Amino acid sequence: MRGRVVSLTLLAVVVSIRLAGAHHSFSAVYDSKRSVTVTGVVTQFRFVNPHALMSLEVTDKDGKVVTWVVEFAGRLNLSEVGWTADSIRSGEKLTVTGNPTHEPLPRLAFQRIVKADGSELRPGAAQRNDALEEERRERAKRRTPQP
């Protein structure tokens, strides 16, 4: 068995999942209120514009192999956080979490990847958000009179 659908999670809150710098609105295609996690084997990773794409063979609970497609941000935003065309290789086993399509299709908007060795790949937006929160804390500090 090459992979298995692991979980389908309905999130209670709206999370910011839009692929950073998307050339179109992802909300028309993907459901930002839900996340799906699948485990499978990579058959292709295309480091392309406007969005990088990965194909993943996932075996469902009935033993049927389904090819899932995972859509990422484009090359620039991935490159800025260190991704290359070799960040994901064919034959790798991965666990992918992403937002599913509104229609029940085997397709996800990338949120998180866990590799077989436990290492993780995350969108660049997460690092950017950390920088923004730090700026916000600094603004608040400057506003507060120091004793």
Added chain:
Amino acid sequence: MNRLLALSILLALPSAGAAQAPLQTLEGMWSNPPATIIGSACAFYCTDVLIDRLNALLDDPANDNKPLGQLRADASARERTFIESRLTAAAKATYPLDPADDPGLLRCEPWGLARQMFAPHQIEIRGRGRDEIELHYGEWDARRIVHMDGRPRPAAPASLFGYSVGRWEGATLVVETSGVAANLTGWRSKHSDQVRVTERFTRAADGKTLNLVATFEDPWSLREPLVLKKIWAWSPTSQIAPYDACEPPASVKRGVAP
């Protein structure tokens, strides 16, 4: 010796071409905005309404525990109201456009000028000969030519990017564009082929950011001029990659907020 002297004087002289004047202040590669709150808010476009509201919210201690996304949403809502107040009845009838109707999404149709100029990612500014400046965008790998020879727009059918005439005001590149075919805007509205855009590109004093202030006039869609802003960060090592793998989605859902 005299020849060497003459050559060195020639090399030191600035080019007489109009495109070359202060081009060196802007020329090069610019990319995603700086990772600041305002930079991120202006990654596509922003107005002073959004910037002022966001700054006011951030300066209010009562908001310190609210998620940044909530404050951004508040400021964006105020901006949408502001933009809607500038629209004519004709443009309001379809504002805001449903993302599920976006031909760029549905059919991978490249964007028109009023959307392309606010595209995310890179803009590369390069002189082309004596009288032209090229604006090369990462999104769609799109290229525009700014004509610096002072001649008016020639008679020609309206096109995706129209005809752009540029001039320097100090170190600011001012680009006036008309002849743009009716299309969609970056602010989820429609415009007519009467739209006229004035862009002002300026490098910030610290040299690290490129600022755009764009003023739109369109008697069909706008009751009064609409001013939008955008920010890029200096990114000399960035490279624009091919944009050749756009795939229309298998299905879309209408009525979902972007």
